[in-house]
Amino acid sequence: MADMDLQSKLPAFRGALHDKRTATVLGRWLGIAVLVCFATGVLSHYVQNPSGWLVDVLPSRPSWGYRLTQGLHIASGIAAVPLLLAKLWTVYPRLFVRPAVRNVRHGLERLSVAVLVAAGVFQLFTGLLNTVQWYPWPFSFVPVHFAVAWLFVGALFVHVAVKSPEIRAHWRRRSEATLRLGDEGDRRSFLFGVTAAVAAVTLTTVGQSLTPLKGLNLFAPRHPGYGxxxxxxxxxxxxxxxxxxxxxxxxxxxxxxxxxxxxxxxxxxxxxxxxxxxxxxxxxxxxxxxxxxxxxxxxxxxxxxxxxxxxxxxxxxxxxxxxxxxxxxxxxxxxxxxxxxxxxxxxxxxxxxxxxxxxxxxxxxxxxxxxxxxxxxx
The missing domain is CATH 3.90.420.10 (Oxidoreductase, molybdopterin-binding domain)
Known part of the structure; x- marks a missing residue:
């Protein structure tokens, strides 16, 4: 009886876009952004903090190499912000599913999701503040940001491994047999809106490193021509x-x-x-x-x-x-x-x-x- 009362008090989510197909599409885009950001971030970390033997291994060419990789790091991190928000909006109704843990696999999935979301929000939040050189926390940014990046990517791989059957099932456009009339159009509109948001935040900030677009550099903390x-x-x-x-x-x-x-x-x-x-x-x-x-x-x-x-x-x-x-x-x-x-x-x-x-x-x-x-x- 208590379980029935609890279920009746939980919010009901009937929107067509809180579905696994939409989550899979957003997950693909977010995964690409995260992996680009992670790879370029690891490279940047070791260029900034080379170990003894690495000092003599780092190459000086191409002369624009660090400019490219670090520009990609910041651009992919900023692009990941609206993608993460859209992904969380799509999947958050599942946080209210009862029982909270049904079995070992489901418990592992929930744990990976908790770590993934916490690490992702932390990385993007602290990374954005680093671009404006504002550090309102008591810890050193660089080592903590680097360590949590590995935690974030590790949780991502665990999550993908656990969810791989569902990802395969919903990878293709027409994967859902029960798709209601009009849902595909709604999904396209939603994904178009997310794409527009990603394009907007990227184009209005990437000009700080991609100087041909400096005229669109409205929200980045630095303008390449000022100083x-x-x-x-x-x-x-x-x-x-x-x-x-x-x-x-x-x-x-x-x-x-x-x-x-x-x-x-x-x-x-x-x-x-x-x-x-x-x-x-x-x-x-x-x-x-x-x-x-x-x-x-x-x-x-x-x-x-x-x-x-x-x-x-x-x-x-x-x-x-x-x-x-x-x-x-x-x-x-x-x-x-x-x-x-x-x-x-x-x-x-x-x-x-x-x-x-x-x-x-x-x-x-x-x-x-x-x-x-x-x-x-x-």
Whole structure:
């Protein structure tokens, strides 16, 4: 009697689109977005945090590689937001099915769904806030986001394995024998609306990295054309404590078998090279620019170190997680890797790293070290 009273109080969902066929179609799209986001995110994580042996394995070409993969990471994550909401709207009536757990398989399915939904909402929510560099939580974003990504994908594979019979049964368009008149049209309209929402959020944000679409960049936190010298910045010289540089006293230390120091005038007197390379940041924005400066491998050779040396670069900023960085031989040997002194034909502005900064191909913006004080051959 109590069970009957409980069932009578539960909401009833009679909408034609809370069905397995619609859920399967949305699941395909969402799965593609999640897997692209996961693969590019794992790649980005190891490029940003390479282990000891990986430092010398990471390639410097193609020069636009990180720009592409990180742009895909952010774009697929943003596209997944309306897809996840639509998917949850389609399947949420099943949360009220009684009994809650019918057998072991059903219990495993419910558990995988709970983990999947919680991890998915967490990843998309924290990822979106990371694009605007807002961290209203007590934990470190990068390691937690990376760990939960594996949890999310693991739960996804468990869920797909458990639901595989239903997915196969409802994969084709005419899979439902009991389809009521008009339901297919309603489904098409709903899926068209979801597609339009995905297209809208993607087109109005992807211009931060896909510059041909920058005119549509309405809602992304960065515009590729706005900032000092036509290039955005994440960390200003004032925030880094490097806005007041005494040029007469500034020296670049180059450490190797034959260490030496250079004044800014001496550095400018060395052979200068130009390269057109993008700044590609983990938040998803990127922009190509013209850089001019001294090749890092030339500095190493003058210090008596081989061009294939691993390099440690130290910034003069007062602190921060990226004050000291290392580059492997793939970057130091590349002639496009510069200690840049100019940006777009002008001396670097303080916000872009004056007096000197690193610019290297296929590398995250956080490792394009600004306000360089020391280059050390390892």
């Amino acid at each position: 000092p010298q036509g290039l955005p910045v994440n960390k200003t010289a004032a925030a880094a404590g490097t806005d007041q540089v005494d040029v007469a006293a500034w020296r670049l230390a180059v450490v190797g078998p034959r260490p030496f120091t250079l004044t800014l005038d001496e550095l400018r007197a060395l052979p200068q090279y130009e390269a057109e390379l993008p700044i590609a940041c983990v938040e998803g924005w990127s922009k190509s620019a013209k850089w001019r400066g001294v090749r890092v491998r030339d500095l190493l050779e003058r210090a008596g170190a081989p061009a294939s040396s691993r390099v440690r670069v130290t910034s003069s900023q007062s602190g921060g997680a990226y004050r000291v960085m290392e580059m492997g031989r793939g970057y130091t040997e590349d002639p496009l890797t510069l200690l840049a002194l100019e940006l777009n034909g002008e001396p670097l502005s303080p916000d872009h790293g004056f007096p000197a900064r690193i610019i290297a191909p296929n590398r995250p913006g956080v490792w394009q070290t600004k306000w360089v004080a020391k280059v050390e051959a390892l």
